[in-house]
């Protein structure tokens with residue numbers, strides 16, 4: 066066991082660490098810090114979430130920063146805005162006792178002018194999302210020509226999000242003789258490519274099994290009919306009154322829908338996904354951190370890397386497409402020495418995927434049974450009684466009111482009073498679970514599981530349609546003719562996406578207040594991103610993916626001249 070001092074960390078930084086309660090380095094920190102500080106090695110580091118990667122690169126990065134130069138010396142690239150803000154905040158707290166070190170977060174979805182103003186004051190370390198930083202470099206607003214350290218945080222996720230070209234462009238402007246530090250939870254082919262392309266003789270550090278889930282997490286799955294999924298979710302939530310959980314959905318639409326239903330049904334829940342504005346996302350995260358929310362419904366990307374350390378449950382409302390994402394999701398719980406439960410809701414056709422995850426994680430799942438209405442009512446009653454008997458009475462405030470209250474409730478005896486108090490809190494469960502059916506699907510598909518056969522058709526995660534051999538996704542925009550929206554603008558904006566020349570555009574329909582757009586379904590996130598940051602005549606554009614079954618076109622709103630659009634599209638191909 067080593068100490069931070071033995072690893073070569075300076076006393077100012079160690080003081081900041083002890084304020085944070087970091088007493089000794091985590092294994093990844095113990096390995097990475099001396100390599101970066103003393104050996105100036107390039108590093109590829111594979112470690113699961115929660116292993117302390119931020120400090121593993123952050124501490125040496127800060128220590129190696131020259132406060133007397135205002136030039137940008139360190140660059141940290143992260144996949145999402147939230148992660149970017151979190152890493153910047155962490156670095157600031159490490160640098161608390163050092164003077165003259167400025168750390169700046171630069172990310173999309175917020176005012177670029179504001180960030181540029183901050184950047185002009187000088188920032189030795191920039192923590193950025195690739196899209197925004199590339200934009201700023203291209204416009205001459207950021208200068209990376211003096212960078213000595215480049216860090217890829219959550220590199221696998223950045224590549225999954227299609228940031229390859231932005232990363233290339235950013236790194237092209239940095240000096241050759243710099244150190245590159247790559248952190249990733251998984252080693253994919255793309256990550257290996259980056260390592261071989263941008264790094265010289267990188268030292269590989271692996272902590273734990275590359276694909277293992279956290280030791281403190283137990284995995285459960287529940288088999289329910291597809292149409293019962295939401296009700297099953299509610300029962301799981303109701304059966305754990307003190308739940309503090311992230312529920313993962315695959316698409317932004319599902320995320321919003323589940324969150325809306327939960328809110329309507331009285332849960333302290335909200336959603337986190339890419340369609341929210343920056344301030345909406347900040348607000349949601351603040352409420353979740355402060356426990357004003359118990360449940361956060363999120364997409365994988367939105368929740369990536371968020372540091373919420375004491376989740377009781379992670380719920381897979383739908384399983385992710387790949388096993389690495391399952392590891393990530395479940396790694397959000399069972400952190401900081403606590404235990405956690407990772408729950409997956411599956412239908413009978415998906416049970417084989419549980420077996421696949423078990424195989425890869427080398428972990429057994431327990432098959433759970435969706436609790437009956439009666440079980441849940443008992444559990445809720447127990448929790449209510451607990452809270453009732455433990456609640457502190459603030460005598461100062463209650464006592465003066467008591468005589469009046471007592472008078473008004475005089476006609477009730479003790480038994481009636483207790484029953485009424487319980488009913489007050491409890492009726493919603495009694496009502497809801499009266500005659501509640503058994504939701505457990507008895508899997509009579511044993512042989513299917515054992516054969517491990519795949520379901521006939523994989524469900525497509527997005528609304529896509531095959532159009533002349535091209536897969537198009539349809540988007541709805543909340544701007545239209547009245548806002549001065551022109552098809553040229555839509556096509557132009559898509560062409561501006563890095564590599565946008567490859568993004569096929571299908572049918573465009575512009576109505577009075579709204580528009581629909583078909584775009585290449587391989588680039589859904591890029592299309593959403595580019596419009597999320599767009600304004601049409603000053604009005605921020607709202608965009609979302611839509612189902613084929615959704616028909617936003619009303620009879621009274623005939624699409625404009627289709628032939629003209631067709632010509633235009635041809636020109637832009």
Ligand code: ADP
Pocket residue numbers: 086087088089090091094112113114115116117118119120370372374
């Ligand atoms: P990762 O990036 O690997 O997912 P983080 O860097 O976000 O992990 O760290 C996870 C949590 O562990 C954070 O809350 C962080 O403050 C805490 N942490 C990191 N290093 C230490 C340490 N040496 N001692 C105590 N806590 C630590």
Ligand code: MG
Pocket residue numbers: 118119218370
């Ligand atoms: Mg991290």
